[in-house]
Amino acid sequence: MESISLITSPCQIYMGCNVINRLCEDIKFLKGKRVLVISDSGIRKAGLVEIITDIISKKFEFEIFYDIEPEPSVSTVDKCVKYARKSNSDIIIGVGGGSVIDVAKATAVCLGNKNDIKNYYGINKVPEPSIPKILIPTTAGTGSEVGMYVVLTDENNFKQTIASKYLLADVTLIDPLMTISMPPNVTAETGADALSHAIEGYVSVKANTYSNMVGLEAIKLIGKFLLRAYANGNDIDARIGMSEASMLANMSYGASSLGAIHALAYSFTRYFGFSHGRSNAIIMPAVMRYNYIANQEKFSNIALALGGNIKNLPVSDAAAKVGDIVEDMINSMGIGTKISSYNIAKSELPKMAEYTLENYERLLRYNPRMMNLDQAYDVFLSTY
Numbered sequence: 431m432e433s434i435s436l437i438t439s440p441c442q443i444y445m446g447c448n449v450i451n452r453l454c455e456d457i458k459f460l461k462g463k464r465v466l467v468i469s470d471s472g473i474r475k476a477g478l479v480e481i482i483t484d485i486i487s488k489k490f491e492f493e494i495f496y497d498i499e500p501e502p503s504v505s506t507v508d509k510c511v512k513y514a515r516k517s518n519s520d521i522i523i524g525v526g527g528g529s530v531i532d533v534a535k536a537t538a539v540c541l542g543n544k545n546d547i548k549n550y551y552g553i554n555k556v557p558e559p560s561i562p563k564i565l566i567p568t569t570a571g572t573g574s575e576v577g578m579y580v581v582l583t584d585e586n587n588f589k590q591t592i593a594s595k596y597l598l599a600d601v602t603l604i605d606p607l608m609t610i611s612m613p614p615n616v617t618a619e620t621g622a623d624a625l626s627h628a629i630e631g632y633v634s635v636k637a638n639t640y641s642n643m644v645g646l647e648a649i650k651l652i653g654k655f656l657l658r659a660y661a662n663g664n665d666i667d668a669r670i671g672m673s674e675a676s677m678l679a680n681m682s683y684g685a686s687s688l689g690a691i692h693a694l695a696y697s698f699t700r701y702f703g704f705s706h707g708r709s710n711a712i713i714m715p716a717v718m719r720y721n722y723i724a725n726q727e728k729f730s731n732i733a734l735a736l737g738g739n740i741k742n743l744p745v746s747d748a749a750a751k752v753g754d755i756v757e758d759m760i761n762s763m764g765i766g767t768k769i770s771s772y773n774i775a776k777s778e779l780p781k782m783a784e785y786t787l788e789n790y791e792r793l794l795r796y797n798p799r800m801m802n803l804d805q806a807y808d809v810f811l812s813t814y
């Protein structure tokens with residue numbers, strides 16, 4: 431275990447049904463006068479932007495920026511910053527899933543600084559604080575609303591990460607009622623992302639008491655509530671449980687690290703345009719089967735936390751079951767975990783393994799089991 435851990439969180443996190451009703455109070459506290467609401471067309475169609483603008487319209491002037499695509503690009507942030515500067519916005523409200531939240535965070539940072547976002551790629555490159563930002567998630571997946579990272583796609587289709595304490599929200603409002611309009615496929619994919627965050631944060635070689643605690647609790651909540659939320663989007667208890675899980679899962683990996691699930695999954699997005707959540711879901715069971723021998727005690731805890739039938743099994747047998755337990759969950763939500771079922775040729779696998787090793791060594795180094803190029807290829811092949 432590494433001896434230094436960094437634990438961060440937004441200044442304030444309010445959580446609960448109808449918590450968005452405190453929005454005007456928070457804008458006032460942050461001395462905001464001209465609000466820029468950042469969202470996307472899907473969230474708008476679902477009526478969620480209107481809920482927010484109805485709350486703020488009586489007290490504040492506002493503009494709305496909608497033009498955000500999934501896996502958002504650097505140029506989208508540039509456009510949003512230009513729009514915000516033109517409208518003299520002095521406070522940002524991000525309302526949406528991970529893509530929207532990341533654009534909102536990046537925009538707020540650019541407005542508090544002089545340069546474009548491309549100048550801040552990497553760790554701690556942002557010199558000055560951002561303008562105030564309030565983040566309101568409408569999915570239960572990335573947990574980006576409590577994290578200090580932003581991931582953007584650059585002009586070469588590469589993922590660029592920005593890590594800065596100035597990306598943390600001033601206020602995060604986690605209102606589970608804002609997630610009930612998510613369709614089942616989005617519930618499934620974002621929920622799988624949350625599960626991968628929780629597991630990776632928990633089993634990372636950088637894990638610590640804090641990441642263990644919140645990671646395992648997130649895994650328990652996901653085991654209890656993800657299939658319920660998928661089966662019935664109006665199940666409020668399930669939506670509350672998944673909103674809590676998504677937050678805790680992000681906090682877990684934020685205090686330790688991601689690992690091989692994310693490292694391998696990025697190649698599905700890079701070469702085939704799959705969503706981030708689906709990419710993680712496809713490869714997660716195979717990575718579990720590869721990883722479990724590195725920490726059988728933790729993997730047997732995961733099996734138990736996910737409600738697996740492991741009574742009276744020795745720790746090693748329970749740990750070995752995690753791959754099957756996770757795969758059953760993912761398949762139950764209509765997501766295939768065989769690469770061939772996506773019409774991807776076997777000849778693509780070497781390229782995917784090379785991309786993983788070339789670009790994500792920074793994640794693989796914290797995976798509980800070491801992984802080289804041949805092993806990455808074998809993991810892809812094992813679930814072909």
Ligand SMILES: [Fe+2]
Pocket residue numbers: 572623627692706
């Ligand atoms: Fe993720």
